[in-house]
Every structure is written in C-alpha cells, then in structure tokens.
Amino acid sequence: MTLEELEVFVTTQANVGMEAYYWWCTALMITIHVGFLMYEVGASRFKNAVSSGVKNLLAFAFMIPTFWLFGWYIYLAFPGGFTPIDLEGYGTPWNVSMGPMLSDQATGVFWAAFTLFACTTASVFSGAVIERIRISAFVFLATVLGSVAWILGAAWGWHPDGWLVTQFGYHDVAAAGVVHMIAGWFAFGVVLNLGPRVGKYNSDGSMNELEGHDLRFSFVGLLMIIVGFFGFLGGCLIWAGADFGGWVNIYGAPATLSSFVFNTLMGLAGGMIGAFWMSKGNPFWMMSGGLAGIFSCASGLDVWYPGLAFVLGFVGGVIIIPANDFLHRVFKIDDPVGAISVHGVAGIWGVLAMGIFASGFPAAGDIPASSFSGQLVGCIVMFLVGFVPGYGLSFIMKMMDWLRVPDHVQEAGIDSAELGLRAHT
Numbered sequence: 001m002t003l004e005e006l007e008v009f010v011t012t013q014a015n016v017g018m019e020a021y022y023w024w025c026t027a028l029m030i031t032i033h034v035g036f037l038m039y040e041v042g043a044s045r046f047k048n049a050v051s052s053g054v055k056n057l058l059a060f061a062f063m064i065p066t067f068w069l070f071g072w073y074i075y076l077a078f079p080g081g082f083t084p085i086d087l088e089g090y091g092t093p094w095n096v097s098m099g100p101m102l103s104d105q106a107t108g109v110f111w112a113a114f115t116l117f118a119c120t121t122a123s124v125f126s127g128a129v130i131e132r133i134r135i136s137a138f139v140f141l142a143t144v145l146g147s148v149a150w151i152l153g154a155a156w157g158w159h160p161d162g163w164l165v166t167q168f169g170y171h172d173v174a175a176a177g178v179v180h181m182i183a184g185w186f187a188f189g190v191v192l193n194l195g196p197r198v199g200k201y202n203s204d205g206s207m208n209e210l211e212g213h214d215l216r217f218s219f220v221g222l223l224m225i226i227v228g229f230f231g232f233l234g235g236c237l238i239w240a241g242a243d244f245g246g247w248v249n250i251y252g253a254p255a256t257l258s259s260f261v262f263n264t265l266m267g268l269a270g271g272m273i274g275a276f277w278m279s280k281g282n283p284f285w286m287m288s289g290g291l292a293g294i295f296s297c298a299s300g301l302d303v304w305y306p307g308l309a310f311v312l313g314f315v316g317g318v319i320i321i322p323a324n325d326f327l328h329r330v331f332k333i334d335d336p337v338g339a340i341s342v343h344g345v346a347g348i349w350g351v352l353a354m355g356i357f358a359s360g361f362p363a364a365g366d367i368p369a370s371s372f373s374g375q376l377v378g379c380i381v382m383f384l385v386g387f388v389p390g391y392g393l394s395f396i397m398k399m400m401d402w403l404r405v406p407d408h409v410q411e412a413g414i415d416s417a418e419l420g421l422r423a424h425t
Contacts, residue, residue, distance in 0.1 A: 015105045018239040022109035028231025029116035033060055035224030036123035040130050042217025043337050047413025048131045049213060050421045055135050059122040059142040067115045069093050071147035075114065075154055079161040113235040117154075117179060118146035120232065124183035125390075127337035129190060131210075132197050132410055135418065137403050141190060144389060150182045153385040157378050160252050160367070169368030170378035171361070173249045174236045174260070174298035176350030177378055182386035184344025188333070189390025193398045196334030198410045207328060210336070215284070222287040226268065229294060233260055233301065252364035255302040263309035267297035270313025278318045288338055289317030292346035299354040299375070303361055312353050316346045344386075351379045 001009070037056045044052040073091040077084035089095045097107045122142035129138060157164040158178040164170035172178055201207055212218060237255055240248045249255040271293015272286055279285035293313025297304060304312070324341035327333055335341070355375030362369050397403040409417040 014239070019105045019109050021239065022113050022235060025231045025235040026109065026112045026116050029113070029120070029228055029235065031224050032116075032120055032228030032232060033123055035221045035226075035228055036126060038217045038221030038224060039337065040127050040221070042214045042219075042221060043127070043212035044130050045210065045413075046213040047415055049415065050419055051135065051414040052130050054419065055133075055138045056123060056126055058135065058139050059126065059146075060119050062139050062143050063119045063122060063146045064115055066143050066147040067118050067151075068098065068111070069147075071118060071151050072098075072111050072114060074148065075151045075159065078152060078155040079159045080163055081156075114151070114154075117175070117232070117235070118150060121150045121179055121183040121186075122146045124180065124339055124343050125187045125190070128187035128335045128339040129194055130336055131414065132334075132405050133190075133194055134403065134405055137397055141186075141390070141393060141397075144393060145183065145186050145386075149186060149385055149389050150179060153182050153382055154178050156381065156385075158250055160250070160364070164374075164378050164381060165251060165363075165367055167368075168374035168377050169363055169370050170374050171251070171354050171358070171363065171370040172299045172351060172378065173251070173255070174233050174301045176295050176298035176347045177382035180295045180298070180343040180347035181351065181379070181382040184340050184342070184347055185383050185386035186390035187335070187386075188327070188340045188344060189387045189392075190394040191333045191335060191340070192331065192391060193394040194404055196332065197336075198407050200334045201332060205332070212336075218284065219287060222291070226290060226294075229291075230261075230264070233264055233294075233298075236260075236301075248364070249302050251367060253302070253362075259303070260301050262306040263297050263301045263304045264294055266306045266309040267293040267313035267316075269293070270310040270315075271296065271317035274314035274317025275321065276317075278321045285321055285338075288342050289320065292316040292320045292342045295343065295346040296350045296353065298347075299350045300358050303354075303358050308357060312350070312357075316349050319349060320346055347382075348379055351375050351382070 033056065037053050040052045040056065041049050076091040077087055090097055097104055122145055125142060125145055156162045157170045157172055158175060159165065197210060199208060200210060236250060237247050237257065238250065240246065247255050247257065268290045272290040275289020275292065276286040293316050296312045296316030297309045320338065320341040323345040324338045327340060352375055354370055355372030359371050360369050394403055405414055415421050
C-alpha cells in the first residue's frame with residue numbers, strides 16, 4: 001500500500017466512523033422523546049393520558065419533514081441575522097446534498113442530529129401545556145418552535161459564524177440557552193395565553209395540586225430523558241479529523257468527550273442532591289433537579305472542572321423550586337411538570353455561569369474570548385427568540401379560539417371527548 005493509498009484508507013475509515021457516531025447519537029436521542037412521553041403521561045390525570053402521548057408523537061412526526069423542508073436551511077443561511085447568506089442552494093430540500101450521495105457522508109447525519117435537537121425543544125414545551133391545549137394547536141406551535149424559532153437562535157449562537165459568537169464571544173457548547181432557554185420561555189409565552197387547567201386555581205387565587213395518575217411513569221420517563229441526553233450531548237461535539245486534533249466543539253475549539261462526561265455526571269448528581277434538599281425530599285423535584293443540574297453546566301461542559309460542575313448543578317437544582325413557585329404565584333400560570341423553571345430558569349443560570357466563572361476563556365480563530373457581557377447579551381436574545389413567538393402566536397390563536405380545549409371537554413377528559421379512547425379499558 002502506497003502512502004497515498006494509506007491516506008485515502010485512513011480518511012475513509014474516519015468518515016465512516018464519524019457517520020456511525022452521529023447515527024447512534026441520533027438513535028439515542030430518540031429515547032429523550034420516549035422519556036418525555038412517559039413523563040407527561042404519568043403527570044397527566046387518567047382521563048388525559050392518551051392525548052398527552054398522542055401530541056408528543058405527532059410533534060415528532062411533523063418536526064422531521066418541516067426540518068427537512070426549511071429548518072436545516074435556516075440554520076445554514078441566517079448566522080448573520082435575518083438576512084440569508086447565499087449558499088447556492090445548499091441546505092434546501094431540492095439540493096443534491098439533502099438526499100443520498102456517496103461523496104457526502106456528513107450532511108445526512110448532521111441534519112438528523114439537528115432534527116432531533118429540534119424535536120427536543122418541542123418535547124420541553126409539551127409538558128407545560130398538557131391537559132388543556134388543542135392537539136392541532138400544540139402541533140402547530142411545536143413545529144414553529146422546533147423548525148423555526150430554536151434553529152434561528154442556533155444559527156446566531158450555536159454556529160461558528162453566528163453573530164452572537166463572532167461579535168460577543170457567546171459560548172454555549174451544549175445549548176443551555178439555544179435549546180433549553182428558547183424552549184422554556186417559548187412555553188412561558190404560550191401558557192400565559194393558554195391559561196390554567198380547570199380546577200387549578202380557586203376563586204380566592206389559592207392553588208390546587210392536580211396530581212398525575214402514575215408517578216412511576218414519570219420516574220422512568222425522567223431517567224430515560226437523562227439516558228437520551230447522553231446522545232444529545234455527544235451530538236454537540238464535532239469530529240474534525242486528525243488534522244484538527246480530533247473532537248472540536250460547535251465553535252471549532254478543541255474539546256473531548258471526557259470533559260463532557262465528567263461534567264454531565266457531576267452536574268446531574270449536584271442537581272438531584274440540591275433539588276432533593278430544597279424540596280425536602282420531594283421525588284418529582286429530585287429527578288427534575290437532575291435535568292436542571294445538566295442544563296446548569298451545559299454552556300461550559302467543555303471547560304468546567306468537575307467539582308465546579310457539581311456546584312453549578314447543585315445551585316441549579318436549588319433555584320428551580322422557588323423559581324417555579326414564583327412564576328405560579330405572580331403570573332398564575334399552570335406548568336404541571338415545571339418545564340419553564342427546569343429548562344428556562346436553569347438555562348439562564350447555565351448561560352450566565354459561563355460568563356461568571358469562565359470569563360476570558362479563549363475561543364477558536366477570531367472568535368472573542370468568553371465574557372459575562374457576551375453571555376448576558378446571548379441570554380437576552382435567547383429569551384426573546386423563545387418568548388416573543390410563543391406569546392405572539394398563542395395570543396392570535398387564543399383570539400381565534402384555536403388554542404384551548406373548552407372547559408367542559410377538560411372536565412370530561414380529552415381522551416374520550418377528542419379521541420374516543422381511554423388509557424385503560
């Protein structure tokens with residue numbers, strides 16, 4: 001074998017390995033949606049359990065073709081703002097790259113991974129609106145969130161040429177802001193217009209607990225989400241080849257899977273312990289705190305010392321509980337699974353923590369070093385990218401009477417009234 005032949009062989013094997021890696025990351029990410037489905041079915045009352053699962057499956061189904069049609073193009077074409085760059089058709093559904101091509105082993109698997117990221121935003125949103133949103137309204141809003149809003153935010157802050165990155169040094173390697181903040185605050189905008197479930201609030205403003213029918217489903221679901229996030233977080237790294245030192249983060253700076261796994265596990269443990277302590281042993285918040293712990297570390301998974309990751313996760317697990325109480329008390333919302341707090345609030349903490357504890361950390365190429373001001377700007381942008389379309393669209397849908405299931409249908413149960421089904425017979 002000549003040196004040239006050896007080089008071709010090594011490059012081919014590296015490309016095959018890269019392709020297989022993202023294939024399995026994508027497969028593992030599907031367990032996130034199994035987990036969210038189980039989580040929400042368990043958190044729903046018996047009369048709404050089937051509809052909670054159906055809307056999750058439909059959102060997954062609608063996200064895939066819409067992300068192929070325009071979501072992937074938005075990511076590639078809009079890093080500079082609202083004006084697209086000229087890609088000569090690349091990323092559009094009629095381009096040769098958006099189908100089988102032997103000379104391109106990357107586009108398909110990267111598109112698939114990003115599609116599953118989009119589906120994750122929809123699943124985050126889903127839990128906040130169970131038991132009173134129309135299924136068709138949810139699918140429409142979830143598609144807007146996953147195939148338009150979050151991916152526009154990703155083009156700006158999760159792209160090496162995104163304006164937040166190139167101008168402000170925004171650093172969010174595992175998407176605390178880009179995914180979790182956008183999805184959480186999109187959900188907040190929607191629930192402000194959607195209103196609470198029938199029976200959630202009394203006439204004097206006091207709040208009732210509307211408990212789900214099977215907490216065991218929620219426990220297993222939360223663990224499945226955590227398993228799936230290892231695929232999600234693995235997909236946040238890019239294999240750049242041996243010439244570039246192997247793994248790089250989304251911004252092109254060197255990174256390792258070891259740093260990701262150190263800090264993911266430590267953040268998870270810190271979040272569970274913090275939430276268990278803060279909630280005085282509430283098992284629901286203990287598991288939710290594990291997720292919040294991961295998101296609290298997500299922006300800097302590539303740079304944290306594991307002991308600091310544990311502390312960040314612990315703080316994240318602690319703050320989500322008073323934050324959830326504050327949002328319910330002040331805004332009279334109804335978030336049955338605490339999604340706004342777990343994703344939106346912990347996401348803010350994760351983004352700002354990068355600016356507090358890693359300010360000045362160098363980036364790749366001409367990207368500015370990380371800073372608190374850059375993280376703060378990114379935080380504001382991600383909030384607006386989520387909240388504005390969530391509130392604006394749901395307000396219009398509310399005026400059209402297309403958002404909320406009528407109260408009498410809620411009382412009867414959405415499963416029987418809309419689907420003619422029951423969770424158990």
